[in-house]
Every structure is written in C-alpha cells, then in structure tokens.
Amino acid sequence: MATIRLEKLRKEFITDDSKVVALNDVSFEVSGQEFVSVIGPSGCGKSTLLNILSGIETATSGKLEITEGERQARLGYVFQAARLLPWRTVMDNLLFVQDVRDKETRERCQRYLEMVELGHTGKQYPSQLSGGMQQRAGIARAFSTEPDLLLMDEPFSHLDAITGRSLRRELHELWTRTKKTVLFVTHDVTEAVELSTRILMFAKGGHLVEEVTMDLPFPRDATSDEVALARADIMRRFEALDLVAT
Ligand SMILES: Nc1ncnc2c1ncn2[C@@H]1O[C@H](COP(=O)(O)OP(=O)(O)OP(=O)(O)O)[C@@H](O)[C@H]1O
Numbered sequence: 001m002a003t004i005r006l007e008k009l010r011k012e013f014i015t016d017d018s019k020v021v022a023l024n025d026v027s028f029e030v031s032g033q034e035f036v037s038v039i040g041p042s043g044c045g046k047s048t049l050l051n052i053l054s055g056i057e058t059a060t061s062g063k064l065e066i067t068e069g070e071r072q073a074r075l076g077y078v079f080q081a082a083r084l085l086p087w088r089t090v091m092d093n094l095l096f097v098q099d100v101r102d103k104e105t106r107e108r109c110q111r112y113l114e115m116v117e118l119g120h121t122g123k124q125y126p127s128q129l130s131g132g133m134q135q136r137a138g139i140a141r142a143f144s145t146e147p148d149l150l151l152m153d154e155p156f157s158h159l160d161a162i163t164g165r166s167l168r169r170e171l172h173e174l175w176t177r178t179k180k181t182v183l184f185v186t187h188d189v190t191e192a193v194e195l196s197t198r199i200l201m202f203a204k205g206g207h208l209v210e211e212v213t214m215d216l217p218f219p220r221d222a223t224s225d226e227v228a229l230a231r232a233d234i235m236r237r238f239e240a241l242d243l244v245a246t
C-alpha cells in the first residue's frame, strides 16, 4: 500500500504556437488501501496525471512523492488499450521485465493469470485472445509485479457491457484481496461510484475541483438506488461547475 503526495503539480505542453495547461497546480494525497477514481471530461489531464505518476512524463513544476514506508513505491500501470507485445506469448508478456528463469516468478505470474481466469492461455499469443481477454491479461501483468500502487487508465472503456461488469467485479475482488492502492481513471461515473473509496473530480484546464468520499458499503451493485443516487449527486456537482464556467 503506497502513499502518493502531490503538491501544486503542474504540467504545461508547449508547442510552436500554443501552450496547453494539462494539470493546473493539482494537490492531493492518497494513502493505504484506497481505491481512488479520477473522473472528468475529455482533455482535463487524467492520462497526463497517470503518465507523470508513472514517470513517462515529467511535471513542469510542483512536488510529487510516491512512497511505500521508507522506500520508493513499486508501480503497475494498466493502459487504456492492453498494449501486450504481439510477438510474445501471454505468459512471456507477464514475465517481461521480470526474471524469466525464476520459478517463483513464473508461479506468481501463473497465479495472476488464473485470478483473471486466463490460467490456460499462458502459451497463446495475444492475437489468439479476444479484446476482453487481452485486457484481463494486461490487468494480470500489472498485478504480477506485485506493485504497491496500481495506475489504471480507463481499462474497461472499450469492452462490452457484460465483460466490463465481470471485470469490475474481478478488479474489486483483487483490490480487496491484495490490499493495493489504486488510482483509476474513468469517464464512467457509475463505474467510479461502484468501485471507489474516493472520487477526484477534474475539470477542463487540468483543475482538481472536488474530492468526494464514497461511504457506501462494498460490494456495491451498479443497478442499486444507492449507486444511482451517488451518481446523480456527482453529475449535479459537474453541472454546477459548468454553470460557473460559462
Ligand atoms: N504530448 C502532448 N503534447 C501536447 N499536448 C498534449 C500532450 N499530451 C496531452 N496533451 C494535452 O493535454 C491535455 C490533457 O490531455 P490528457 O490526455 O491528459 O487528457 P484526458 O483527460 O486523459 O482525456 P481523455 O479523457 O480524452 O483521455 C489535452 O488538452 C491534450 O491535448
């Protein structure tokens, strides 16, 4: 379980003739076994936030710490598309950047494949799997390095409703069992309400505008009145912000 501390984190993308502020002095803290969703309209900086947390991008200014006790936290990243390497088998995708020859590592990877019901696919290639199966393999890969912090960027947005629902359940199970800290980007407010302990609402221009704690007990049923009410509350908050902006 990791701790993330962001203080006035700012990211500007400067091109020849324009400057885009992707993150506008964003500050927040996440620690322990939290499941925090980041929601907001397209272009509000969600992926940029995960890219900076993972080190793919660097911030323009501000402070960022990701720790696990005294040491730097280990990260896992589930991308929006599974991004499996097509020339490697499913098992070799999990073993990528791990010690291939180590028996324990192989067993751990197999265990995570089984957790997402892909235990039988280790020797297959990504092209032999459906889109949903590839996405599950991507999730198993991220968990298999046993990270302290899991970053997930809209991992279910391209899946059909039924596969999405079963993967949300699996993810909730895995999160409960493995006690990870999760930062989860989504467009889907219902999904955020169903899975999160806290929701960070972002608005255009890279502003973190509100943090909402989700007190509903788990497991949550996406079709329940409680989830519908919480969703309506968040939508109202976004609408109020839009009124302010116009
Ligand atoms: N490499 C880049 N160069 C220039 N501008 C960029 C770059 N990456 C992102 N941006 C800009 O930064 C802003 C935030 O982009 P980002 O991808 O973080 O948004 P997002 O919230 O993830 O959107 P979506 O929901 O559509 O995935 C956008 O205006 C985008 O055009």
Ligand SMILES: [Mg+2]
Residues within 6 Å of the ligand: 046, 047, 048
């Ligand atoms: Mg994005």
